[in-house]
Amino acid sequence: MSTTSEQIVHHARQWIGTPYVHQMATKSAGCDCLGLVRGIWRDVIGTEPERPPAYTMDWSEPQGEEWLWQAALRHLRAKPLEAARQGDVILFRMRAGSVAKHLGVQTEIGGAPAFVHAYSGHGVVESPLSSPWARRIVARFEFPNEEAV
Template sequence: MKVTADDVVRTARSWLGTPYHHQGRLKGVGVDCAGLLVGVAQELGLSDFDVMGYTMRPDGESLRRHCDMQMKSITREELAAGDVLLFTFDAHPGHLGILSTPEHLIHAYLPRRKVVEHGMDAWWWAQAAGFYRFPGVH
């Protein structure tokens, strides 16, 4: 099956409203930012990779290594809807989201206590530290 960026966005949007739950992996029940990516990739048959046992403040370099191993690193100029952003908070990579449009993000966001979609303002762009594409997305 050919998976498109539209498929990634549509699948990610199907998780909107799912409550935030650290290390959660169940749509509608509970998920964190990594779990959202894992769930979307698994639903689309892109990957069965998962990692558990991380803390609320994951080792940022470990998170970056997992992203580098499991997805294709791209430049900001290549970034498009359906791609993944790695965010740095407090100088450490520690959060993931899926771009739904060139200016909107879907992610499991602890302060909002659920999966949300919102605009990417200057603050969010300043936190973006890595850009990735799911393998097999055309």
């Protein structure tokens, strides 16, 4: 069975309302942005390919290492930034010079782009992919098909 962008968006939206809880990945109980993507993976593909180690809120910043980006490259398919599609996993750099460490799933493209993400203080929400968010995107990925896992 093939994973479709519609399945990814459907499952991402099912997480809306989940509280923000650092390091969790449980629908309705709590998750952070990585936990959201991990949960969607489990929903559409199955067992996670790797479990992240315990991490702090500032993980990878002191070392300046792109750990989240490297993990995404291990398990997702990288694609050009300009090739936006529903269901894409998008990686954000929140501040210039810092490591990229916020994730979301693109739910709408075109004139009113949007994405679902777990946002500290807000939980899992669907937000407009406004210019302030869009300019922070540093990478874009696709979930693999189940056959490729």
